[in-house]
Amino acid sequence: MNLLELDGVHVVHRIRSARLFGHDNVYALTDANLVLNAGETVGVVGESGCGKSTLAKVVVGLQQPTEGSVRYQGDSLWDMTSAERAAGFGRNVGMIFQDPATALNRRLAVAKIIRDPLDVHREGTPAQRADRVRELMSLVGLPESVADAVPGQLSGGQRQRVAIARALALRPALLVADEPTSALDVSVRAQILNLLVDLRDRLGLAMVFISHDIQTVKKMSDRIVTMYLGRIVEEAPAAAVPEAAHHPYMRALFSATPSLLHAVEPIVLTGPVPSATAPPSGCNFRTRCWKATDECAAELPALVDAGGSARHTYRCIHPEL
Numbered sequence: 001m002n003l004l005e006l007d008g009v010h011v012v013h014r015i016r017s018a019r020l021f022g023h024d025n026v027y028a029l030t031d032a033n034l035v036l037n038a039g040e041t042v043g044v045v046g047e048s049g050c051g052k053s054t055l056a057k058v059v060v061g062l063q064q065p066t067e068g069s070v071r072y073q074g075d076s077l078w079d080m081t082s083a084e085r086a087a088g089f090g091r092n093v094g095m096i097f098q099d100p101a102t103a104l105n106r107r108l109a110v111a112k113i114i115r116d117p118l119d120v121h122r123e124g125t126p127a128q129r130a131d132r133v134r135e136l137m138s139l140v141g142l143p144e145s146v147a148d149a150v151p152g153q154l155s156g157g158q159r160q161r162v163a164i165a166r167a168l169a170l171r172p173a174l175l176v177a178d179e180p181t182s183a184l185d186v187s188v189r190a191q192i193l194n195l196l197v198d199l200r201d202r203l204g205l206a207m208v209f210i211s212h213d214i215q216t217v218k219k220m221s222d223r224i225v226t227m228y229l230g231r232i233v234e235e236a237p238a239a240a241v242p243e244a245a246h247h248p249y250m251r252a253l254f255s256a257t258p259s260l261l262h263a264v265e266p267i268v269l270t271g272p273v274p275s276a277t278a279p280p281s282g283c284n285f286r287t288r289c290w291k292a293t294d295e296c297a298a299e300l301p302a303l304v305d306a307g308g309s310a311r312h313t314y315r316c317i318h319p320e321l
């Protein structure tokens, strides 16, 4: 059984219109399908505003889909009561946010922050919780001396270690990391990434890893999901990209990564990303695609299975081959 399965998930936000009256729909996530197995890492890439964080929030149950289903170990998340969701699913997923400075309560001591999920879920006795906090601090490389410090007294890297310890407190099976290093100094990014990889491998975690850093996503992931304007346009085995990426957008995104330049011809995208309130018809990338034809505007390209043993699908009628 799959650990997690998203089936036809849409998230639409209703916002006040820039016009004098009325509302607009923001199509943050459109028809997302995703399968995650135990121990597997799926990387998510795409430009700012393409729906990566929305996808992450759906995966951890922080965002209810407008349409579609999210199943955890076969059970539909949004058919459960909120208490069932918190007790069953809630303890099995952990999330790490981009900026630990805002994700952690500034007034609480480190030990209390890490213990909080254990308190909420009434895990063990107070002594057992204190032991678990010490264990978690050691797991993420935090010295015991910072147990009584508040986040403001820590470095950015240490704060992210606190966030990781808190996310792991309930021994989740799945960790979602949304740009976990982009708010950190370049000098500590590698340390935090290495820690995440080490913990993932040691604890056998499944992971959804979101980053603008394509080279890192390629290194960390089994599969890579590329998003454009709320849609997953391609899902490919990490080892096969960029060479075997079929969707022009995925090719373009990867071709802009200097360390991968030898692998594909550089492609420069022109024109603005259309608004998420009025995505283009058919293939929503067509307004920036150098291969677009009238056909691309007519209807959404069908999902194509690229073949091979690993899961590899894309939506394009003029794929790069």
Ligand SMILES: Nc1ncnc2c1ncn2[C@@H]1O[C@H](COP(=O)(O)OP(=O)(O)OP(=O)(O)O)[C@@H](O)[C@H]1O
Pocket: 013, 014, 015, 026, 027, 028, 046, 047, 048, 049, 050, 051, 052, 053, 054, 055, 276
């Ligand atoms: N609560 C909300 N209300 C209205 N619109 C929203 C809301 N949350 C997200 N959006 C919109 O949905 C779209 C997807 O946003 P999302 O944050 O998921 O993108 P992202 O790829 O994570 O971007 P970034 O890389 O900048 O974090 C964007 O157009 C965003 O403005």
